[in-house]
Amino acid sequence: MERLFSPGKVAVVGVSDSPDNLGKEIVRNLLSSGFPGEVSLYGTRPCRVEGMPVMTGLDTPDPGIDLCVVLTPARTVPSVIDAFSRKGCRRFVVESGGFSELGKEESRRLEEEVRRLVRERNLLLVGPNCIGIVDTSSGLATPFVSLEEVRVRKGGVSLLAQSGGVGLTYLDLFAQEGIGLAKFVSMGNKLALDEVDYLNYLAGDPTTDVILLYLESVPRGREFFEALRKVEKPVVVHKANVTDVSRRIAVSHTAALSTKEEFFRAAVKQAGGVLAESTRDALTLVKGALLPPMEGRDLAILSRSGGHAVIAADQAGLLGLNLPDFSADFTEFARRHYRAGVMEPVNPLDLGDVFDIPVYLDLTTRLFEEGRYSGILFITGLFGREWDLLGEILETGRELMEKFGRPVALVLLGASERTGQAKSAGIIPVFDLPEEGVRALSAWAGRG
Template sequence: MRELFEARTIAVVGASPKEGKVGNVIVKNLIASGFSGGLYPVNPKATEILGLRCYPDLASIPGEVEMIVVAVPSMVVPTVMEEAGGKGVKVAVVISAGFKEIGKEGAELEREVGRIARRWGIRVLGPNCLGVISTQNRMNATFTNVYPREGSVAITSQSGAINSVVLDWARATSIGFSKFVSVGNKLDIDEADLLTYLRDDERTSVIGMYIEGIDRGKEFMAQAREASMTKPIIALKAGRTGSGAKAASSHTGALSGSDKVYDAAMAQSGVMRVKTVEELFDLLQVFSSMPLPKGDGLAIVTNAGGLGVMAADAASDGGLTLASFAKATTDKLRASLPEEANIYNPVDVIGDADAARFEGAIRTVMDDPNVHMVVAMVAPTDLLDITAVARTIASFAGKVDIPIATALVGGQNMAEGAALLRAAGVPNYDSPDRAVWALGAMDRYREMRGRPAPSPAPAVEGDRDAVRKVLEKAKAEERTGLSEEEGKSILTAYGVPVPAEGHAASADEAVHIAGTIGYPVVLKVSSPDIAHKTDVGGVAVNLRDDEEVRRAYQLMMSRVKDRMPQARVEGALVEKMFQGREVIVGMVRDAQFGPVITFGLGGIFVEIMKDVSQRIAPLTPEGVDEMVRSIKAYPILTGARGRRPADLAALKDVIFRVAKIAEDFPEITELEINPVMVGDEGEGVGAVDALATIRREKR
């Protein structure tokens, strides 16, 4: 990875003497950026390109070549990689397109390039990428001529176009960049590799990412978690809608679309996810130019009361605290501001304020021990010199240890002042909510970084042999769906409490079982073809005597036959009724991140209410606590309206056991308990239903 950013010698394979060709532009950009190492154009049909000697192939170049930039037709790339291996090249930046993005043949060609690279030990960036920029090395190995100023922001992107957008945006800001990386198809080098390098890169203090998909989810999370403890990571993950839809046999699967999984993965890894390019820019500005706050106290200073109200609303929405000023602060503000000004937070210096009044108010609140962040907002008035105010605020940049953001709200009248602030490195936004939101992100990052290391998960042991027998039976019968009884036997093997039950093949047998386990009971249709029993009339609850059980059994068989005549019906489960609050605990296995654990309000309306939270296994006690607390229905579990609290300890134990099952048996793709009935504190829980799906065996 050193050679990717700090190469001392670069060969451009496919360099061209023709103006406008990609191979010509790359050589031109390397020269223009000031690259001072050895630069070797490679083209068998040219002897000189842009004043540099051109070589017919890599072997002809004298000495070592650390990095190659490849801009030749895709079919030629394997040959180039073989030559690179023989030359001892360390890293190849493959600009060439025509690989897996075009279909099956391209994918096979890409795999061939990968095989060659692995055989020779060459790292590969791309293919189908824009290239790489390293300002510390004065290296623009891309085909975009926009070269950023040097700074501390590193950008990685799966889209070359997004890189171009960010570079162009940088022209209008004071933000400087350390690295720009376009990962393209990610044949080899991906986001996890880059985070590993950037984590320890002294020239990088903020990492921005544009992501369309992650292949090595676990590795990404591990590297992001490590890097985010020292550097903020801001990620724009695209594809939030359509890609989230997936076929699933359980509620858990339906609620775990890929975008929700990315939300969970990034939150657990300390990555700040944004939804728009605008939000990405907003956070890059504030994190790259301002120190982290030391607390959550926000002070607002403005010359317009309405802007102050809007900022206060934004602070409340974002979980920020409006600082309560010390008496010395309000006394000083009272003495220096007009009588009609507001000396409490938000501070309103009123519409006739000049630059000196703004400066005095800002300095006063910054001196308050309860203030950790400041947002200064300005509305245009005929009495105010906007440029003078901007110059005053800019004077704070780099001289105070409190982050400050501004909002010059308006249009043409604000342009000169906004430009002055940008040049000074003070983040300026065109609305109060954006300025407050940016500071709120800094506060959330500060809080995340200050959390103690997570505790180890409790040890969970299970009867693996018992579970393996259940799974082998289903595989032998070429089934992917397990019956409720089979699902419950897996739960029982791992210590999840299941109410007493029995299987009945007739109404008489159902009555006998009910009398044995004791009333009241629940009756549920038993069928490997019916996942959601309530939908077909396959559940009867609170049956209190023999006659109710007999009548419910007969009616159930009739209803199920009418509604699902093709379903294989094996009778019914008779189950001891367990009273409690209904929640759902489930697992769906994500292709990139592995087991995703879902918890939330359960029952038949779970997909309508969607009051769920998710975490990616392995779990920690702190993570499970957060899962349980984060749902809207949490007050129901803590004893709302005078009711006793639910048995949260027993509930959390179930969540850990479901995660352990998922860890021990990777062939289980979905596992759901809906509902888990949670009794009052000390009464335990009961898993009253279970649905499990296993991976189809490949022949």
């Protein structure tokens, strides 16, 4: 499996200089991602793409190819796999559609023919009907859509997605949220390799710290839950295809058959995974997993807005987090900085009467030094001096988490353009709403 993500020599089959040829985008992604290995191109007629020759004649492919990426009509895929596997290639990414997802007998027959080749020749195959794979460490990037605008950055989150479109959406959202990618797999029809195989691999992958799965079906349920149980990394599971309407759509685009949802949800929880209720919730959970986990469930809330402090306190109570009172020393320190003296320094702490912005950082530091709380939720805006001190706020959060091994969930309210800049800096995870920050902390509490 390692060579699947880090090949030395890649062949791309289905390339031409035609304006609407999708194979060209695979080549461009490989070049723009800095893939250092050798790339050879194959098509139905000789031409040049990105300065490289396109070869014809699949009866004589180059020897020593580690990975073959196929984007040709479905009817030709078996012959491509046959030709390259005879020359020693054992790894294939089949991005072509037109297999069992169509529900036609001929399409199913083609898929069975591919499956027979995979079994007989002991091959590894991603797809078919997928958009490819990405590894930011090796520079491998095989999607047939341009990744230039997605702005994928290197990081520790690996994404497994049964839907290519959902996978691309997550990649774009990762970029917006400052989440770095380790590996991405568009699993497609999961003819040979599925979420079980990828989970087992990512469990030991040194570049992967957190795993996010988007699933529409889990054919090997027992093996999936066994694999999930063995992963000692945070795993977020976003499961779709849970209603009668969605099941009909899912079958038509990835041949996905649904799973009994109540059993699935209970089994994921028992195996140690965390279920996402939506795409946005999945992002919140991933960002939470990038923070140090709370050892216990005692939370301190500091907020520039009293209303948002109340919202955060409600959410903490709903999710089973405790809000113990502050110590006498901390209370006295906080009280000295209240201008009008009309607010009481209780947990959650309303900082609306404190206008000395650096004091916010001092308060956060003191709470960590006292060691009475497992985590801190810090809520502020990006107006006036907060914007001027944004870099200091982000860096202080990072330094405190590194020093004390406890999380600060930073919620930045309003000023979406400025919040976007804070996120894209990638220094620490940033949340848009108090509810998201509390959810991120509570989901991983006690999992350290």
